[in-house]
Amino acid sequence: xxxxxxxxxxxALVTYFIRALPILLLRRQIRNRFINSFLYYxxxxxxxxxIFPDVLTSTGMLWSALAGFGTMLVLSFMKKNxxxxxxxxxxxxxxxxxxxx
Amino acid sequence: xxxxxxxxxxxRDAVPVGLGYLAVSFAFGLAAARMGIPALSATxxxxxxxxxxxxxAGVGVISAGGGLAELxxxxxxxxARYFLMSCALSQRIAPHAxxxxxxxxxxxxxxxxxxxxxxxxxxLSPHYSFGMMGVCIxxxxxxxxxxxxxxxxxxxxxxxxxxIALYAMLTAxxxxxxxxxxxxxxxxxLSMAVSGAAAVLPVLSTIPKGLRIVLLTVVITGxxxxxxxLEEAPDA
Numbered sequence: 001x002x003x004x005x006x007x008x009x010x011x012a013l014v015t016y017f018i019r020a021l022p023i024l025l026l027r028r029q030i031r032n033r034f035i036n037s038f039l040y041y042x043x044x045x046x047x048x049x050x051i052f053p054d055v056l057t058s059t060g061m062l063w064s065a066l067a068g069f070g071t072m073l074v075l076s077f078m079k080k081n082x083x084x085x086x087x088x089x090x091x092x093x094x095x096x097x098x099x100x101x
Numbered sequence: 102x103x104x105x106x107x108x109x110x111x112x113r114d115a116v117p118v119g120l121g122y123l124a125v126s127f128a129f130g131l132a133a134a135r136m137g138i139p140a141l142s143a144t145x146x147x148x149x150x151x152x153x154x155x156x157x158a159g160v161g162v163i164s165a166g167g168g169l170a171e172l173x174x175x176x177x178x179x180x181a182r183y184f185l186m187s188c189a190l191s192q193r194i195a196p197h198a199x200x201x202x203x204x205x206x207x208x209x210x211x212x213x214x215x216x217x218x219x220x221x222x223x224x225l226s227p228h229y230s231f232g233m234m235g236v237c238i239x240x241x242x243x244x245x246x247x248x249x250x251x252x253x254x255x256x257x258x259x260x261x262x263x264x265i266a267l268y269a270m271l272t273a274x275x276x277x278x279x280x281x282x283x284x285x286x287x288x289x290x291l292s293m294a295v296s297g298a299a300a301v302l303p304v305l306s307t308i309p310k311g312l313r314i315v316l317l318t319v320v321i322t323g324x325x326x327x328x329x330x331l332e333e334a335p336d337a
Contacts, residue, residue, distance in 0.1 A: 004142045010169055011159050012149035014176040019183045020207035024200065026191035037326035039189040043219045044285055045325070046182055046318040047271045048292035050212060053300050055268040060261035068262075072269040076276035082269075083117035089269035094262035101258075 064096035104228045111232020114221075118213040118233070119240035121270055124263030125153055126241045127255070130248025132157065136164035140249035147245035151211060151238060153267075154311065155179045179311030185318055186215040195224040202227035209234035213267065216274030284329055292321050 030036055059065045068089040075085045126147055133143035138160050150156050155176050162172045187210055194203060206227050214233050218225055279285040296317055299305040305313065 004138070004163065005145070007159075007163055007169065007172055008142060008146045008149060010173050011146065011155065011176050014173050015150050015152055015155055015180050015183070016208060018177065018180050019187050019210040020204060022184060022187035023191045023194065023203050023207045023210075026188060027196070027203070029196065030192060033330050034326050036192075037330040038322050039192055040331055041288060041322045041325045042185050042189045042318065043216065044275050044279075044288050045292045045322045046185060046314065047212065047216060047275050048289045049296040049314050049317045049321075050182070051268050051271050052293035053297045055265065058264045058268055060257060064261065065265065068265040068269070072265075072272040073276065076273040077280055079277045079280060080273070081117075082273040083120075085273040086117055086121060086266045086269040089265050090262040093265050094258055097258040097261055 059093050060097055061100065063100060064093045067096045068093040104226075107226040107228035108232040108235070111229040111234075112236050113232075114217055115214070115233040115236040118217065118270055119236040121213070121263075121266040122237055122241045123244040124260075124266055126244030127248035128260060128264065129153065129156055130245040130250075131252055132248075133160045133245070134249045134252060136160050138164065138249075140246065143249045144242060144246045148238070148242045151209065151241055152180060152183075153211075178309050181311055181315045182212075182318065183210050185315065186210055186212075190215065190218060190225070193218065193223055193225040195226060198227045205234075206230040209237065211237065213237070213270050213274075216271055220274055220278075288321070288325055292317070295321060 030039070055069050056062060056065045059068065071092045072085050072089045075088055080088075129147065130140070130143050133146075133156075134140060138146075143160070146156055146159065150159070158175050158179050159172060162175055167175075187207065190206075190210065194206065209230055214230070214237060217233060218230065221229055275289060279289055299313060299317060308316065
């Protein structure tokens with residue numbers, strides 16, 4: 001194993017540069033309609049892509065994950081706040097896993 | 102809006118994220134300890150990296166004896182999505198914010214902080230971000246330290262239940278605006294469907310996940326921006 005502190009520092013630097021470059025360089029308001037539309041849709045697309053299908057393997061079994069996923073979809077569609085959505089989803093996963101096993 | 106109230110608002114809004122981070126970083130600390138990473142190193146990694154997928158992959162590379170180049174490349178691929186998020190954020194931050202504030206905000210760009218930032222009123226106050234970071238960084242670091250030292254004291258169903266918390270938060274960030282917007286609803290369903298398909302299709306599923314996320318985002322977002330460009334003012 002290499003010097004672990006050096007490795008941690010390399011990880012931190014690479015990650016910081018990825019995050020910082022656009023924020024430090026793109027300081028002016030972009031006027032291009034396509035780019036603005038693109039940036040507007042980015043959060044919806046990238047977060048959706050990250051949620052599914054990974055959410056299905058985020059718990060101990062598929063059934064509890066499906067139950068939790070259903071819970072979060074319904075509650076967020078009802079515009080419940082983030083805390084409630086997270087708590088309810090965790091609770092449903094916990095109950096499903098204790099009931100099924 | 103005063104700076105202090107922005108900081109407080111950021112801290113308050115980030116409390117659910119902080120609780121989720123506590124759980125996930127606990128799992129990270131546990132995993133790192135099992136892979137032979139000392140507790141202090143795992144904790145320092147969380148404090149300096151503040152990213153879940155990148156750190157899980159990082160300890161994998163480190164414990165397998167990988168080199169610095171491999172490690173850097175892994176982080177680049179897995180965390181490339183932050184680049185897109187930061188591009189979107191760059192247009193949200195108050196234009197008069199000094200450079201140092203932008204530099205600090207950059208450190209705190211995580212999936213969940215990004216989700217909260219995009220849901221916050223525009224322009225985004227850097228102090229609001231500072232508030233969020235004030236909750237998220239300590240909880241991410243503390244959870245790691247606890248997980249690395251205490252290890253498997255939590256029963257499995259409880260850990261599993263906490264594992265879904267972050268997905269619930271991300272969902273709660275993108276779904277509510279789609280209730281009154283058919284196009285957003287369609288884009289969310291489409292993105293999840295394409296992502297699900299890409300995870301099982303022959304060629305696409307072999308692409309590393311971090312790269313796949315970026316690829317799918319660019320393609321789907323590009324399509325949406327071409328087909329459905331925003332009217333003049335890009336207001337959410």
